[in-house]
Amino acid sequence: MSAELLEIIIPLDLRYKYSAGPHLGAFLRALKVGKIIANRCPGCRRLQLPPTPVCGRCHIGMGQDWVELSHQGTVISYSFVVDPIFDPGLGDMRPVPYTIAAIVLDGGPDVAFFHKLQENDPSKVKEGMRVEAVFKPLQERAGTIEDIIHFRTIG
Amino acid sequence: MGERVAIIGIGQTDHRYLRSDINHEEMIYEAVRKALEDADLTIRDIDTIIIDNMDLFEGHYLSDAMSVDGAGMYLKPGLKMNTGGTSGGTAVVTGWHHIASGLFETALVIGWEKQDAAPSISALVTAREPLYDRGMGAGAVGIFATMGLKYMREYGCREEHAALARVIMADNARRNPHAHLKLDLTIEDVLKSRVLVWPVRLLHMSPTSCGAAALILSNENKSRRAAKPPVWIKDIETAHREQSVWRGGCVEPNPKVTAIEVAASKLYRRNNITKPSRDIDVWELYTPSSWALFPWMELFSICEKGEAWRLVEKEVIRIEGEIPIEPSGGVVSTNPIGASGLIRVAEAALQLRGEAGERQVTKKAETAIATAWGACHWIVILYLSKHL
Amino acid sequence: MARRVGVVAVAQTKFEESKPTLHLQDLVFEPVQKILQETGLKFTDDGTGIDATISCSQDHWDGWTISSKNVVDGAGGHLRPEEKVAEDGAYALYYAALSIIGGHYDCILVVAHTKESQVDGRLIENAGLEPLYSRMLGLDFTSCAALQATQYMHRYGISSQQCAQVVVKNRRNAIYNPYAQSPGELTVTDVLGSPMLSDPIRLLDAKPVSDGASALIVAVEEKVKKWTDKPVWIEGMGCCYDRHYLGYRDLTDPISLTEAAKRAYNMARISNPRKNIDLVELSEYYSYQELLWSEGLLLCERGDGGRLLESRATQIGGDIPINPSGGLLSGVPVNVAGLNRAVEAVAQLRGETGGSQIDGAKRALIHGTGGVCGQMHCVIILKKG
Numbered sequence: 022m023s024a025e026l027l028e029i030i031i032p033l034d035l036r037y038k039y040s041a042g043p044h045l046g047a048f049l050r051a052l053k054v055g056k057i058i059a060n061r062c063p064g065c066r067r068l069q070l071p072p073t074p075v076c077g078r079c080h081i082g083m084g085q086d087w088v089e090l091s092h093q094g095t096v097i098s099y100s101f102v103v104d105p106i107f108d109p110g111l112g113d114m115r116p117v118p119y120t121i122a123a124i125v126l127d128g129g130p131d132v133a134f135f136h137k138l139q140e141n142d143p144s145k146v147k148e149g150m151r152v153e154a155v156f157k158p159l160q161e162r163a164g165t166i167e168d169i170i171h172f173r174t175i176g
Numbered sequence: 177m178g179e180r181v182a183i184i185g186i187g188q189t190d191h192r193y194l195r196s197d198i199n200h201e202e203m204i205y206e207a208v209r210k211a212l213e214d215a216d217l218t219i220r221d222i223d224t225i226i227i228d229n230m231d232l233f234e235g236h237y238l239s240d241a242m243s244v245d246g247a248g249m250y251l252k253p254g255l256k257m258n259t260g261g262t263s264g265g266t267a268v269v270t271g272w273h274h275i276a277s278g279l280f281e282t283a284l285v286i287g288w289e290k291q292d293a294a295p296s297i298s299a300l301v302t303a304r305e306p307l308y309d310r311g312m313g314a315g316a317v318g319i320f321a322t323m324g325l326k327y328m329r330e331y332g333c334r335e336e337h338a339a340l341a342r343v344i345m346a347d348n349a350r351r352n353p354h355a356h357l358k359l360d361l362t363i364e365d366v367l368k369s370r371v372l373v374w375p376v377r378l379l380h381m382s383p384t385s386c387g388a389a390a391l392i393l394s395n396e397n398k399s400r401r402a403a404k405p406p407v408w409i410k411d412i413e414t415a416h417r418e419q420s421v422w423r424g425g426c427v428e429p430n431p432k433v434t435a436i437e438v439a440a441s442k443l444y445r446r447n448n449i450t451k452p453s454r455d456i457d458v459w460e461l462y463t464p465s466s467w468a469l470f471p472w473m474e475l476f477s478i479c480e481k482g483e484a485w486r487l488v489e490k491e492v493i494r495i496e497g498e499i500p501i502e503p504s505g506g507v508v509s510t511n512p513i514g515a516s517g518l519i520r521v522a523e524a525a526l527q528l529r530g531e532a533g534e535r536q537v538t539k540k541a542e543t544a545i546a547t548a549w550g551a552c553h554w555i556v557i558l559y560l561s562k563h564l
Numbered sequence: 565m566a567r568r569v570g571v572v573a574v575a576q577t578k579f580e581e582s583k584p585t586l587h588l589q590d591l592v593f594e595p596v597q598k599i600l601q602e603t604g605l606k607f608t609d610d611g612t613g614i615d616a617t618i619s620c621s622q623d624h625w626d627g628w629t630i631s632s633k634n635v636v637d638g639a640g641g642h643l644r645p646e647e648k649v650a651e652d653g654a655y656a657l658y659y660a661a662l663s664i665i666g667g668h669y670d671c672i673l674v675v676a677h678t679k680e681s682q683v684d685g686r687l688i689e690n691a692g693l694e695p696l697y698s699r700m701l702g703l704d705f706t707s708c709a710a711l712q713a714t715q716y717m718h719r720y721g722i723s724s725q726q727c728a729q730v731v732v733k734n735r736r737n738a739i740y741n742p743y744a745q746s747p748g749e750l751t752v753t754d755v756l757g758s759p760m761l762s763d764p765i766r767l768l769d770a771k772p773v774s775d776g777a778s779a780l781i782v783a784v785e786e787k788v789k790k791w792t793d794k795p796v797w798i799e800g801m802g803c804c805y806d807r808h809y810l811g812y813r814d815l816t817d818p819i820s821l822t823e824a825a826k827r828a829y830n831m832a833r834i835s836n837p838r839k840n841i842d843l844v845e846l847s848e849y850y851s852y853q854e855l856l857w858s859e860g861l862l863l864c865e866r867g868d869g870g871r872l873l874e875s876r877a878t879q880i881g882g883d884i885p886i887n888p889s890g891g892l893l894s895g896v897p898v899n900v901a902g903l904n905r906a907v908e909a910v911a912q913l914r915g916e917t918g919g920s921q922i923d924g925a926k927r928a929l930i931h932g933t934g935g936v937c938g939q940m941h942c943v944i945i946l947k948k949g
Contacts, residue, residue, distance in 0.1 A: 028196060031695050033235040037627035038682045042587025075593045077418020077637035080607060082597065100321045100373040123322070143374070148329075178566070178666035199696070230630070231650070232623040237692035240651075241935040242808050249805040251823055255659060258623065258650035260630035266647050270659065276666030278566055279831075412668070414616075416632075418642035438643045442609075552633050 044072040044083060051089075053164040055156050059129055061086040070132045091127035092154040093175065098123040099138065099146050124152060124172060137171040151176045178276030180564060182399035182406030183525045185215025185284075185392030191356040191510045195386040200234070200290045201246030207388035208248055208286060215392045216403035222392070223280040225254035228267035228287045229514040247286055261464065262414075263287060264389070264517025265548025265556030269412045271393045272558075281395050287518035288388035320380070321373040324467035328375065333470060333485035335375055339366035341488050342379055342466040342508060348495060349505025351534035354519075356385040356510040366466075380466040382511035389518040391525070396564075407525040410561050411447055415439035416554040436475040436555045443557050444477070452477045458527045458537055458544040459501045460520040466508060468549075469501070476545070500537040503527065517548025521558055528562050569661045570788035570949065571796040572671070572781040574907040575599035579745040579776040579895045582681035586775075588626060592619075592677045593638035595779035599673070603781060603791060607640040607673075614781065615669040616645040620656035620676035622899055624688045639675050652847070653778065654803075654902025654932025654942040660782050661798050661944075670784045676904075677777035678897035685773065685898070692936060694809060705849070705936055706770060710762035712815040712937040713852040717764065719816045720867035724764055727851040728755035729873055731768050731893055734848070737880060738890025740919030741908075745774055745895025755851075769851040774897040778904040788949075794914040795949030799927070800834065802827025803942035810937060821860030821933070821941040828929075829862075832945040837929070838863050841945070843912055843922045844878075844886045845905035846931040848893055853938065854878075854886060857931065861943070880920055888912065888920040902932020902942060913948040 041049055044060060048071050051058045059070035064079035068088060076083055099122040120141050123133035139155065140146050152172035162168040187210025189195075195203055212218060227247055231239040240256035243249070259266045264287035271285040327333055340363055349355035359365075361379070369379040399406035415435035440452075449455040461476065463469045473484035478499060487493065493501040504523035507516050524544035526532040542563065548556040575598040577583075583591065600606070606613040617639045621631040628634050632641075632648035639646060649656040653676035660672040689704040716722060729752060738747035750768065758768040782788075788795045804827070806820035807813055825837070834840045844861065848854035855869030863884055864872040872878060878886040887893075889908035896904050909928035911917045928946045933939075 029696055031235070031699060033687075033691055035624070035627065035683055035687055039627065040584050040587055040679075040682065042590045043585065044590075045587055046585075073637060074587065074590050075637040077642040080600075080637075080640050080642070082593070098322045098325060101371075102373055178668070230623070232629040235691060236695070237622070237624045237688050238935055241692065241805075241939050242694060244805050244808050244939075250807055251804060251820065253803045253824070253827065254805060255655045255803065256650045257647060258630070259632060259648050270647070273659070273663040273666045273668065276668065277662045279662065279665065414645040414647060415643050416636050416641040416646040418637045433643065435643055550630065552630070552636070 094126035184402035187211030191387030261550035287515035289512035320465035349509035387512035652932035738894035800832025800945035818860030
């Protein structure tokens with residue numbers, strides 16, 4: 022008998038209907054109206070962005086102490102992604118290159134927000150640079166993280 | 177306190193990118209058979225079996241249920257743990273608790289991953305918060321890019337140092353018959369390899385490997401009569417971390433305290449380890465990227481903050497050095513995720529037995545630290561010793 | 565046992581067909597918050613509170629790889645020991661007890677969660693079958709259970725009516741359970757008239773889709789006595805695996821359940837389970853399973869599951885009541901199931917269950933199972949302190 026190896030491709034296609042819950046839900050609804058909001062822990066006073074129901078450090082419920090943050094902030098870290106990754110939203114490989122960044126928004130000093138930068142030229146991106154959120158036009162927003170298209174360089 | 181626990185059997189497969197010649201059960205069986213042979217036992221001598229695997233990476237739901245025959249779990253008690261990168265370490269800890277309880281005299285601990293089944297990076301995307309994070313990220317790579325960038329800025333370390341770290345791991349791996357990547361690298365090779373997310377290059381990151389490893393643990397009574405000298409697991413410590421990464425935000429961009437420091441300091445204090453670089457002979461640290469090595473060395477108090485890259489520059493971490501780190505070649509050479517943590521323990525145990533062949537460290541090896549790290553900055557630490 | 569382990573407190577969410585307003589983090593935080601408030605205990609490093617957490621969830625159901633990551637905040641895992649058992653919740657309790665007996669920890673919080681409503685569970689179950697020769701047949705756990713049910717019923721003359729009576733009993737028991745998802749007065753006709761899923765399993769013969777979470781705190785004897793005046797002790801535990809491929813198993817003979825039960829009985833020094841145990845909370849994903857598992861647990865002879873039910877012994881008021889809480893057939897999520905059985909049993913032993921209270925109950929058996937057709941089982945014996 023020949024030693025032919027058999028391999029069979031079996032796709033696993035699972036679709037999930039995720040609930041945002043009250044805290045994340047509030048954040049996503051705020052994005053739709055062009056606001057970026059964080060919630061504050063009643064214990065350690067840290068902001069959580071995006072919001073969560075529990076503060077991991079204090080282990081208490083985060084409550085409803087909402088803080089609206091500026092659309093402007095400072096890049097504290099960035100990465101140029103050149104190796105494509107599968108995007109479950111697209112159902113295909115995500116086009117590269119793109120730049121992801123950790124941004125500290127004005128008004129939210131203890132938390133960094135991850136999003137994309139408009140700038141894809143490595144020579145033009147550095148730590149400390151100032152950026153500003155660019156939202157989709159109001160009628161195109163859906164209450165998702167992609168209501169912010171990216172952050173553009175300012176100043 | 178509970179029963180004392182030792183490793184009396186060690187087995188691992190030769191780890192590869194593809195193992196299309198066998199299915200997952202056969203792969204598990206390879207490791208299990210080797211561990212049993214090593215301990216001169218049969219499956220009948222095993223009281224319980226603990227297995228770990230990242231099911232979603234494989235696509236199998238309840239992957240332990242699907243591995244019963246290969247793992248020898250038929251009509252035996254056992255369970256499955258699953259904690260990401262730390263899984264292999266967690267599984268050993270789980271086995272440790274089983275023996276310590278006195279309810280079982282021997283335990284077989286198995287870790288495995290057969291990543292040729294599905295690209296785990298895609299599954300790893302599901303580690304991110306689905307509602308705002310999954311499109312954003314770059315898998316595990318992004319964390320190390322941030323880590324590397326920060327370390328270079330703060331301490332003057334250069335790309336060449338991470339490249340050297342990688343070269344040392346490759347040199348070690350070539351002496352390890354089980355290692356997946358046995359590359360012959362120079363610093364230039366590393367610096368020329370493709371950038372994934374700067375400063376992380378392809379060669380800085382661990383491969384996706386298929387492989388399995390198995391350990392047999394037993395209590396003091398059985399260990400003293402085992403076929404080979406027992407390697408004692410003297411203590412363990414686990415610390416996880418709030419979901420500060422992978423959630424579209426980072427609540428502590430510059431964490432003041434890490435899980436590694438918390439867990440390591442507890443373990444050191446309990447065991448009177450006051451100068452780790454002196455008190456521990458071999459370090460099988462789980463460093464999934466060359467860029468993680470420097471912060472890890474400092475967080476484990478092997479050296480002061482900012483000094484790790486200098487130690488690497490002096491090559492003291494080599495097999496012949498005073499502070500040998502990952503003589504196996506480490507996770508950057510071999511990474512079957514469910515097994516990686518376990519392999520660290522297996523390799524450390526081989527060192528303490530003096531059975532590590534060409535990768536045996538030159539200095540006398542009586543104590544070791546083996547760790548497992550998970551992508552949310554979780555850590556599992558195991559302290560091994562030749563003596564009780 | 566060198567160190568005695570007991571339950572300090574229990575908590576759970578209500579079970580519902582769907583909890584669309586809750587994120588998974590909310591779902592886990594709810595019972596954890598309740599249990600912490602009720603006990604006043606905190607997560608500590610100095611032995612004055614909870615030493616570690618053991619969580620329980622499945623990546624496939626959560627849609628998260630490393631699913632415990634999603635709940636680590638609520639489960640108290642920040643810079644602390646937290647491990648995840650990727651098995652039914654009864655195993656999480658089993659492991660927690662082991663870890664305390666071994667002496668490394670004194671007090672552990674156990675929490676299990678699943679939100680079945682967010683995904684098509686049948687596809688997940690299909691992925692629980694062997695990929696190269698089972699999955700492509702379009703099997704899921706229900707169709708496999710139907711194979712087991714058919715064989716079992718044929719071998720021993722178990723009838724669909726008897727299976728339906730299990731549903732009637734359990735749904736009626738659930739009326740007294742404020743956390744139950746689907747309490748109700750059903751008749752055998754209702755059950756036998758419900759749509760067929762996979763012959764002979766009908767819609768009402770199967771556990772409904774459910775969302776929810778349960779939590780428990782266990783501790784070493786001295787601390788249990790300090791922190792509660794209604795201790796419940798863990799007297800015996802056992803778990804066991806059977807083989808995976810259905811064709812290798814005798815599906816009418818639950819050997820891995822009997823093996824697990826015997827281990828638990830030996831540890832608890834129980835020689836006559838039917839007499840020594842006062843109530844049973846088992847995991848019946850399908851109506852026939854309650855009959856089959858009662859045989860596996862040696863509450864009756866092999867083949868007598870139907871007769872046991874008809875003797876009314878397993879009703880509240882009988883000599884071996886099974887699932888006075890309403891069981892899984894009244895709506896309990898997978899994974900949470902085994903842990904929730906323990907939560908219910910503890911409430912029974914403490915006399916806190918109101919209308920379904922089993923008078924004078926001293927010993928309870930709880931059971932969790934996982935895998936196709938009950939491939940693996942975990943049995944724990946609890947005793948009132």
